[in-house]
Amino acid sequence: MHSSERNLVHALPLFRGVKDVHFDQLISGAFLQRFPQHVVLINEGQQPDFLHIIIDGMVELFATAANRETTIEILRPVTTFILAAVIRDEVYLKSARTLTPTQILMIPTPTVREVFAKDAAFARAVVDELALRYRGLVRTVKELKLHSGAERLANWILDMDRQQGETGSIELPYGKRTLASFLGMTPENLSRNLTALTDYSVTCHGRRIVIADREKLQLLAQQKDLIYG
Amino acid sequence: MHSSERNLVHALPLFRGVKDVHFDQLISGAFLQRFPQHVVLINEGQQPDFLHIIIDGMVELFATAANRETTIEILRPVTTFILAAVIRDEVYLKSARTLTPTQILMIPTPTVREVFAKDAAFARAVVDELALRYRGLVRTVKELKLHSGAERLANWILDMDRQQGETGSIELPYGKRTLASFLGMTPENLSRNLTALTDYSVTCHGRRIVIADREKLQLLAQQKDLIYG
DNA sequence: CGCAAAATTGAACCCAATCAATGTTCGTGG
DNA sequence: CCACGAACATTGATTGGGTTCAATTTTGCG
Numbered sequence: 121m122h123s124s125e126r127n128l129v130h131a132l133p134l135f136r137g138v139k140d141v142h143f144d145q146l147i148s149g150a151f152l153q154r155f156p157q158h159v160v161l162i163n164e165g166q167q168p169d170f171l172h173i174i175i176d177g178m179v180e181l182f183a184t185a186a187n188r189e190t191t192i193e194i195l196r197p198v199t200t201f202i203l204a205a206v207i208r209d210e211v212y213l214k215s216a217r218t219l220t221p222t223q224i225l226m227i228p229t230p231t232v233r234e235v236f237a238k239d240a241a242f243a244r245a246v247v248d249e250l251a252l253r254y255r256g257l258v259r260t261v262k263e264l265k266l267h268s269g270a271e272r273l274a275n276w277i278l279d280m281d282r283q284q285g286e287t288g289s290i291e292l293p294y295g296k297r298t299l300a301s302f303l304g305m306t307p308e309n310l311s312r313n314l315t316a317l318t319d320y321s322v323t324c325h326g327r328r329i330v331i332a333d334r335e336k337l338q339l340l341a342q343q344k345d346l347i348y349g
Numbered sequence: 350m351h352s353s354e355r356n357l358v359h360a361l362p363l364f365r366g367v368k369d370v371h372f373d374q375l376i377s378g379a380f381l382q383r384f385p386q387h388v389v390l391i392n393e394g395q396q397p398d399f400l401h402i403i404i405d406g407m408v409e410l411f412a413t414a415a416n417r418e419t420t421i422e423i424l425r426p427v428t429t430f431i432l433a434a435v436i437r438d439e440v441y442l443k444s445a446r447t448l449t450p451t452q453i454l455m456i457p458t459p460t461v462r463e464v465f466a467k468d469a470a471f472a473r474a475v476v477d478e479l480a481l482r483y484r485g486l487v488r489t490v491k492e493l494k495l496h497s498g499a500e501r502l503a504n505w506i507l508d509m510d511r512q513q514g515e516t517g518s519i520e521l522p523y524g525k526r527t528l529a530s531f532l533g534m535t536p537e538n539l540s541r542n543l544t545a546l547t548d549y550s551v552t553c554h555g556r557r558i559v560i561a562d563r564e565k566l567q568l569l570a571q572q573k574d575l576i577y578g
Numbered sequence: 579c580g581c582a583a584a585a586t587t588g589a590a591c592c593c594a595a596t597c598a599a600t601g602t603t604c605g606t607g608g
Numbered sequence: 609c610c611a612c613g614a615a616c617a618t619t620g621a622t623t624g625g626g627t628t629c630a631a632t633t634t635t636g637c638g
Contacts, residue, residue, distance in 0.1 A: 183487075185495040192490055204480040204487075213487045236473070243472045244465070250479045251433040257486040258412075258433075258442045261421055264493050265533050266414040269626070296585065304494050306627060311586055326635085498594070526616065538594060540618055555603085 121152050129225060132198050134173065134249060137241035146235050146242075150227040161216040161224070168205045168212060170226035174198060177222025180298060181214040191301040193256070194219070194294065200249055206232055207246070219294050269305045270313045274341035276303060277322065277329060288334065292327040350381050358454060361427050363402065363478060366470035375464050375471075379456040390445040390453070397434045397441060399455035403427065406451025409527060410443040420530040422485070423448070423523065429478055435461055436475070448523050498534045499542045503570035505532060506551065506558060517563065521556040 121129075129135060129152075130143055138146070152175070155161065161172065164183060172179075174197050181193045181201060192214050195201055205212050206229050236243055263272050276299075280290045292299065300310035314324050320340050321333035331337055350358075358364060358381075359372055367375070381404070384390065390401065393412055401408075403426050410422045410430060421443050424430055434441050435458050465472050492501050505528075509519045521528065529539035543553050549569050550562035560566055 183491045183495065185491065188495050190491070190494040192487065204483045207476055207480040208484070210484070213484055213491070236476075237469065240466065240469065240472065243469065243476065247436055247465075247472065247476050247479060250476060250483060251436040254433045254479060254483045254486065255437070255439070255442055257483065257490060258421065261486060261489055261493070262412045262414065262419070262442070264490070265419040266412065266417050297583095307585070308587085308628085309626060312626095315586090524616075535595060536617070537596085537619085541594090544618090 121147060121150070125152060129173075129175070132173070134198070134200065134245045135242070136245070138235075138239055138245075139241070142235045142239040142242065146227055146231055147225075149231050150225055152223065152225050155218050155222050155224060157218055157221055159218045161218065162202065162212055164212045164215045166212050168202055168209070168229050170228055171200060171206045171232045172202060172216070173200050173225040173227070175223040175225055177224075178219040178294065179216055179222060179224075180219050180294075181216050182301070183214050189301070190304065191298060192260075193253075194298070194302060196293075203246065203250060203253070207236070207250070209233070219298065264304055269303065269309055270316055271341055272303050272305075273310065273313045274317065274320065274322075274337055277317075277331065278334070278337060278341055280329075281331060281334075288331045290329050290331075292329065350376060350379070354381060358402075358404070361402070363427070363429065363474045364471070365474070367464075367468055367474075368470070371464045371468040371471065375456055375460055376454075378460050379454055381452065381454050384447050384451050384453065386447055386450055388447045390447065391431065391441055393441045393444045395441050397431055397438070397458050399457055400429060400435045400461045401431060401445070402429050402454040402456070404452040404454055406453075407448040407523065408445055408451060408453075409448050409523075410445050411530070412443050418530070419533065420527060421489075422482075423527070423531060425522075432475065432479060432482070436465070436479070438462070448527065493533055498532065498538055499545055500570055501532050501534075502539065502542045503546065503549065503551075503566055506546075506560065507563070507566060507570055509558075510560060510563075517560045519558050519560075521558065 126147065129147065130138075135143055135146070151170075155177075161179070162168075174195055176197055179195045179201065180191055181195065182189055182191045184190075193201075201216060202212055202214070209229070236246060263275065267275065277290065280293075281288065284290050296310055297307050300307045303310065305313070314322070314329075317324075317337070317340075321331060321336045323330050323332070355376065358376065359367075364372055364375070380399075384406075390408070391397075403424055405426055408424045408430065409420055410424065411418055411420045413419075422430075430445060431441055431443075438458070465475060492504065496504065506519065509522075510517065513519050525539055526536050529536045532539065534542070543551070546553075546566070546569075550560060550565045552559050552561070
């Protein structure tokens with residue numbers, strides 16, 4: 121790893137405050153690696169070898185059963201994944217693949233566990249990340265069990281608009297197939313739900329979605345949990 | 350708190366290895382309190398005041414939206430809840446109510462955060478708990494998105510059988526209404542799914558469920574993720 | 579430019595929710 | 609201890625959201 125990259129990595133929230141000695145230990149055995157698009161990085165059921173940290177690009181966590189497949193989370197920089205598996209030293213519950221060309225920092229599991237045990241700042245950062253992700257999943261479960269497909273889509277659009285600067289015009293960060301899988305519906309249904317949102321001031325052309333009247337859309341989205349979140 | 354209770358609490362996984370000074374600090378401001386059945390302990394949207402630890406009894410975490418309600422998790426001793434909210438110092442995403450008379454240890458949020466910052470053993474225990482719960486939620490999401498109602502029920506029955514000693518005869522730990530809400534279906538549908546499981550060697554009388562042929566049931570349950578879990 | 583994957587649209591089907599009615603369980607007070 | 613009422617549980621009939629299957633159009637990429 122070059123020293124410029126080293127500084128970049130040390131500045132990440134996960135490593136900020138970590139003692140230099142410990143940080144050196146963390147990255148001494150680490151790899152900073154580039155992967156092309158659509159590459160499977162890990163498979164569910166495997167034992168964790170490395171903690172993965174997304175430096176650049178986009179990663180999809182998904183799971184399969186029988187002949188089905190679903191997207192659990194979609195991650196962007198700077199985020200770890202399979203942190204829980206590394207901490208507990210248990211098999212992955214999800215698989216991961218790149219959605220774009222992606223740069224990933226891989227730290228061997230034993231190193232992570234060692235430094236975690238002796239560096240308080242790192243431990244706190246790990247907990248913070250875990251707690252954040254836990255809350256994200258709680259929101260997902262609430263969304264799935266309490267809202268219809270159209271409502272989930274509406275919520276996602278409002279969320280994405282917020283992330284992209286609340287301009288009322290958003291760009292899909294990934295394909296509609298992936299979005300459908302993430303929202304828990306078929307691609308066909310996502311299509312239908314999108315046209316149904318016309319009644320709520322939403323229009324979609326290609327990868328661009330425009331919200332004409334945000335309040336109208338919020339009416340549908342039943343924003344209760346997002347207000348609190 | 351009596352000294353016998355104190356010792357009991359100190360022996361909990363969450364506090365094992367915590368320095369005596371720090372443990373004293375944790376419980377000095379804590380309450381050990383008994384609640385009757387069906388009492389709401391916390392409401393989603395509130396700011397966390399205490400970390401809750403279930404010493405005895407059973408607690409349901411649930412969430413509401415519009416006029417709907419759903420069960421997210423059902424917890425038994427010895428488990429914490431709203432740990433993520435306490436760690437991040439953000440509002441609760443779920444509400445909690447007792448399902449049975451319950452004894453709960455309540456530690457003020459600031460104390461938890463202080464001790465967490467200076468006691469490595471406690472920090473590790475917190476992370477362990479968080480990671481465990483995170484993985485539980487991942488399983489929930491997979492279950493919801495990949496399996497039908499009948500399959501989820503089958504999985505739940507097999508899971509419960511395992512927890513109760515794999516005797517092939519299990520006792521419902523809570524009402525069918527609650528179970529239905531937890532599994533993400535209506536009480537009517539749970540009833541129908543239970544009768545449908547007759548074809549898979551499952552019979553139900555009152556609160557008792559008997560599995561005649563476990564392998565037959567596993568066929569339906571599509572156990573993939575549980576084998577790995 | 580041309581092909582393959584993705585996206586859309588329509589039609590039929592199915593799982594699950596809702597509405598409605600009856601039977602059962604259980605806690606409570608007489 | 610029994611009787612009663614209210615909540616819970618079951619069963620049937622109907623409705624609806626969502627999936628599946630199938631065909632067509634569009635997009636994106638080599």
